[in-house]
Amino acid sequence: MxxxxxxxxxxxxxxxxxxxxxxxxxxxxxxxxxxxxxxxxxxxxxxxxxxxxxxxxxxxxxxxxxxxxxxxxxxxxxxxxxxxxxxxxxxxxxxxxxxxxxxxxxxxxxxxxxxxxxxxxxxxxxxxxxxxxxxxxxxxxxxxxxxxxxxxxxxxxxxxxxxxxxxxxxxxxxxxxxxxxxxHIADRFLEAVWREALWLVKDGLATTEEIDNAIRYGFGLRWAQMGLFETYRVAGGEAGMRHFMAQFGPCLSWPWTRLTDVPDFTPALVDLIAEQSDAQSGQSTIRELERLRDNNLVAILRALKGQEAAAGRLILDHDAGLRRPLGDGVPLVAVRRTVPVDWADVNGHMNEGRYGQVFSDASEALMAHVGADRAYIDAGMSYFTAETNMKYLAETLVGESFYVETRVMFGEGKKLRLWHEMKRADGTLLATCDQFLLHVSLETRRSCAPLPEVAEAVERLAAVHRESAHAKKETDHG
The missing domain is CATH 3.40.50.720 (NAD(P)-binding Rossmann-like Domain)
Structure with missing residues (x-):
């Protein structure tokens, strides 16, 4: 419930x-x-x-x-x-x-x-x-x-x-x-920046667009990943935060800001800021701006996730908590997800290089399922892809949900062959991949036999999938 x-x-x-x-x-x-x-x-x-x-x-x-x-x-x-x-x-x-x-x-x-x-x-x-x-x-x-x-x-x-x-x-x-x-905490920072920005516009020193550009092309990018204090720690060089404080501490007494003063919120100031804001982005509707904002946030958060940093680390951990065992179905549903905005090419659909990532993710899920997981890799063994043959059958668009069905076509000794079918949520076949992998030692970078428990799991899965394929073939010809 x-x-x-x-x-x-x-x-x-x-x-x-x-x-x-x-x-x-x-x-x-x-x-x-x-x-x-x-x-x-x-x-x-x-x-x-x-x-x-x-x-x-x-x-x-x-x-x-x-x-x-x-x-x-x-x-x-x-x-x-x-x-x-x-x-x-x-x-x-x-x-x-x-x-x-x-x-x-x-x-x-x-x-x-x-x-x-x-x-x-x-x-x-x-x-x-x-x-x-x-x-x-x-x-x-x-x-x-x-x-x-x-x-x-x-x-x-x-x-x-x-x-x-x-x-x-x-x-x-x-x-x-x-x-x-x-x-609270965050709005006190926002209020301070907002107050200084109002003075800059009121005094004719910057427009709303110039202030936004100063943030989004500069320190805003650093803040997204490091916050304030860690950014300044790096700015202190090898000597760290103490050096930064010693170097820039005196600036606090200089008249760099007007944070303790509040500009009069007059109709003239409101009109000035509203007119500049309209000139800056009034050509876009609020919904268009929201979509642009959300697309950018997804791309930034996914980049941070790839680096396991800041908010990306949080999402990575939460994502891991959503992972579920593949189960014993035939075929195995190895991937189930949505196409993110950073996977699009100039044509607005999923870039062909991302299909390789999708099928790689499917094979990694299968590997973890048979015991060749992160711990197995950290211990010095894994499966490497030796050959793939992909076919693109239909467009895959940003925001679409899809899944990948994976079958073990052959699994014996060092060799593992997988067949992947990528399908839209409605079942439409989008792409296929015939993938051949070899088990390798990460120490020698050469092929070797998998550990017995992994070999047994692969052979057992291959047998189940082979029996399922034979049964389906007999039914189709019955």
Whole structure:
């Protein structure tokens, strides 16, 4: 039975939470009085369904449904997690939490998406203050893993533990903010950068586009992988952070920024920034900008995943948790995944080189299945591909789901021959691969016999697949 998450408030953030939970296999119940809520969340869900699976090599859980309810009580009944994402108005949030606690399970986690209120302010007057925490995410919630988990002084330790476990299970990174503070952690950085950017535009020193370019072509790329302090540690050279601090510490007293000053938010300043922003990207719709953002995030996160760094390490570990045994079916479904954006070529379909990766992934899954896994490789033995023959039969487009069926055609001694069929989710045959592998010693880089337990597993699997092929042939000719 699927677990239930309730989303109270279905705007951009609430919709992102709904998509994240649903795509991770939860049943989601939404309450939002906006008559357009279902359409708006549907648009967010469409973006999320297209992009989140691109981050994973393994099949994600079967998606849960999203249902819409006419009251807070209907939405939260039986929910394990309740996410409040209503507008930033103190009275409204307190009233919503009262309604939630009147009906919700006492063990449910009650979380607020707020960036402006501290948990102690939300816990004030609550029937069970220890049940309420802040879980502040970042847009788009369905792709960005960070969520600032701020328990506040009244939060129960068991609530914090449950919150961490649930957020981790849906692929997020709960950053435990141990002492409550205005704007938590990340938004304090964003506010500082935003404040300085407003001055630069107001004083005519830079346009909105020039400021964005300074970030996306420069330090933003470093921050995505190393954050702030690690970036500066590297900047200190071999002497590290101490040298950096000694060299640049005096700059803190120089008038480089105006962070302690706030520009007057006049209509003239609003008009100036809005006009520059329109000139910068007004030719694109919000949906087009969202798709570009999501495509770029997928490509960046997958690059970090390939390097096992930063947010990519988190996704890699979560992906490994989604891996399931191949089982004993004939054929074996060795790969089941979605085509990511970074696999596309100039024609908009999957690059032919990526088919080789798909079939390589299938053979690696088969190898792990027979015991030639990472530990076996680390011990000095593996299978190397000696020959492949691939045929491309139909286009494979970005965002499409596919699977690979693998058969062991021959397995004896050093030799292993596999037949792979790559199919679209609807069963359409997209490509095939006839692959011949040899078992090798990684020490000598020459072919050798596999260890007995691997050899036995390969021979046993080959026999099962051979019998299945004979039975099918007899049935076809019967």
């Amino acid at each position: 699927k677990q239930v998450a309730a989303i109270i408030g279905g705007g951009v953030i609430g919709g992102g939470w709904a998509a994240r939970f649903a795509l991770m296999g939860w049943e989601v119940r939404v309450f939002d009085p906006d008559p357009e809520a279902q359409r708006k969340i549907g648009a967010v869900m469409e973006n999320a369904t297209r992009t989140l699976p691109m981050l994973y090599e393994n099949p994600m859980p079967t998606p849960g449904g999203i249902s819409y309810h006419g009251s807070v009580a209907d939405a939260v009944a039986g929910a394990v997690w309740v996410q409040e994402s209503v507008p930033e108005k103190s009275g409204l949030k307190l009233q919503v939490f009262k309604e939630i606690q009147d009906i919700c399970d006492v063990d449910a986690v009650l979380a607020s998406s707020t960036s402006g209120f501290k948990p102690s302010e939300l816990q004030a007057g609550a029937a069970r203050p220890g049940q309420i925490v802040v879980a502040h995410p970042f847009n788009p919630v369905y792709l960005l893993p960070l969520v600032e988990l701020v328990p506040g002084p009244a939060a129960a330790p068991e609530t914090i533990d449950r919150a961490k476990a649930i957020l981790t299970r849906i692929g997020m990174y709960p950053l435990h903010v141990r002492a409550e503070i205005d704007a």
